[in-house]
Amino acid sequence: MRILIGSFWLVALALITMSEAEKNVEALRSVVESANQFSSPFFQTVVKHNPGNLITSPLSVGVVLAMAGFGARGNTKAQFRNVLHLPTSDSLAVSGYQSLIDDLNSIKDNKLTVANKIFVAASLNLKPSYKNLTEVYFRSASQLVNFAQNKEAANIINSWVEQNTNNLIKELINAEMLSDTTRLVLVNAIYFKGQWKEKFDPTLTSDMPFHTSKVEVKNVPTMYRQVTYKYGRLPDLKAEFVVIPYKGDELNMIIILPNEIDGLSNVEKKLQNKNLTNILRLGHEEEMELWLPKFKVESMLELNDVLKEMGLTDAFTNADFSDIADGANLYISDVIQKAYIEVNEEGSEAAAATGVVLTYYSYPSWTLMKINRPFYYAIYKSQAENRDIVMLFSGHVKNP
Numbered sequence: 001m002r003i004l005i006g007s008f009w010l011v012a013l014a015l016i017t018m019s020e021a022e023k024n025v026e027a028l029r030s031v032v033e034s035a036n037q038f039s040s041p042f043f044q045t046v047v048k049h050n051p052g053n054l055i056t057s058p059l060s061v062g063v064v065l066a067m068a069g070f071g072a073r074g075n076t077k078a079q080f081r082n083v084l085h086l087p088t089s090d091s092l093a094v095s096g097y098q099s100l101i102d103d104l105n106s107i108k109d110n111k112l113t114v115a116n117k118i119f120v121a122a123s124l125n126l127k128p129s130y131k132n133l134t135e136v137y138f139r140s141a142s143q144l145v146n147f148a149q150n151k152e153a154a155n156i157i158n159s160w161v162e163q164n165t166n167n168l169i170k171e172l173i174n175a176e177m178l179s180d181t182t183r184l185v186l187v188n189a190i191y192f193k194g195q196w197k198e199k200f201d202p203t204l205t206s207d208m209p210f211h212t213s214k215v216e217v218k219n220v221p222t223m224y225r226q227v228t229y230k231y232g233r234l235p236d237l238k239a240e241f242v243v244i245p246y247k248g249d250e251l252n253m254i255i256i257l258p259n260e261i262d263g264l265s266n267v268e269k270k271l272q273n274k275n276l277t278n279i280l281r282l283g284h285e286e287e288m289e290l291w292l293p294k295f296k297v298e299s300m301l302e303l304n305d306v307l308k309e310m311g312l313t314d315a316f317t318n319a320d321f322s323d324i325a326d327g328a329n330l331y332i333s334d335v336i337q338k339a340y341i342e343v344n345e346e347g348s349e350a351a352a353a354t355g356v357v358l359t360y361y362s363y364p365s366w367t368l369m370k371i372n373r374p375f376y377y378a379i380y381k382s383q384a385e386n387r388d389i390v391m392l393f394s395g396h397v398k399n400p
Contacts, residue, residue, distance in 0.1 A: 184358040185357050196345075297341050
């Protein structure tokens with residue numbers, strides 16, 4: 001009888017464990033799907049605001065915005081959910097972020113770290129529930145900071161960012177972004193350093209022409225390798241692609257090359273409606289010769305306008321972050337990201353850090369009006385005998 005009872009509990013434990021594992025897989029899948037749905041429109045919007053070479057991390061932005069979003073209520077929370085494409089179940093979503101962060105931090109053979117941190121003003125009574133949510137599900141520690149000492153506060157935040165990006169991302173936060181009204185700064189940092197599965201031979205690197213436009217050509221250091229890669233053609237995009245694996249086969253770089261010199265813009269627009277998984281299915285292993293320019297790109301992105309254009313508007317104005325702290329009147333004043341990538345014969349090194357600054361807004365007892373933009377004016381005469389008016393002059397001022 002004891003053996004039967006023992007067997008029953010072993011089976012029950014196995015079923016419970018299996019059920020929990022299935023829940024974790026579902027949660028992770030839902031958040032990965034959310035991240036992918038956010039990534040493409042985010043990139044497209046960033047491109048419109050930032051011409052030229054670009055490196056950005058949609059994942060870094062998505063994670064730190066999710067941290068802020070789970071502290072929101074009402075329409076503010078709804079906008080976070082819509083823009084980030086979050087699962088309707090909060091418990092599923094936060095479990096998914098926990099699984100995603102843990103999964104990324106467990107990558108072998110290459111270096112990949114994802115870190116979050118909250119810097120809090122001592123005057124902000126952070127809700128225990130929000131503190132617990134960020135600590136448990138986003139693996140985020142919190143630290144008290146005196147934002148009134150804005151230079152010192154910026155140094156504290158930037159030092160943490162440097163430490164978590166192998167010193168690649170510096171000066172993420174400007175002291176001018178912080179003041180005695182700053183209550184909270186949420187930060188995410190991602191660092192990656194990976195070696196190619198098959199390294200490029202430096203002796204084969206040479207200067208080769210690169211067409212920056214139909215009429216401009218420049219010579220750039222270009223790597224060469226003859227090897228088997230996954231390759232595919234994309235007729236509907238008028239492009240082709242190659243997948244270059246990193247050591248360990250867990251991580252890869254995909255390069256999509258337009259057929260036309262000036263075809264990149266159209267390719268990127270069409271990619272918004274494409275699923276990367278479906279694109280990869282079109283590829284096959286092929287012995288090929290590959291010439292790949294060495295490159296290094298750094299970007300500094302101010303994301304307020306990007307996120308507003310995507311539909312996250314209330315968070316910057318009429319915000320409700322009451323799940324972070326009661327009666328704090330918080331709103332987002334700045335969302336910034338710095339990112340870096342270098343690709344060479346050995347592999348790639350990349351980093352990104354995203355900061356969300358939440359500021360206290362004190363509602364004054366009087367109305368404020370700043371005539372600081374184009375305005376209409378008129379001069380009129382009131383008729384004493386009735387309520388009609390006589391317009392004498394009218395006009396507008398666009399550039400005083």
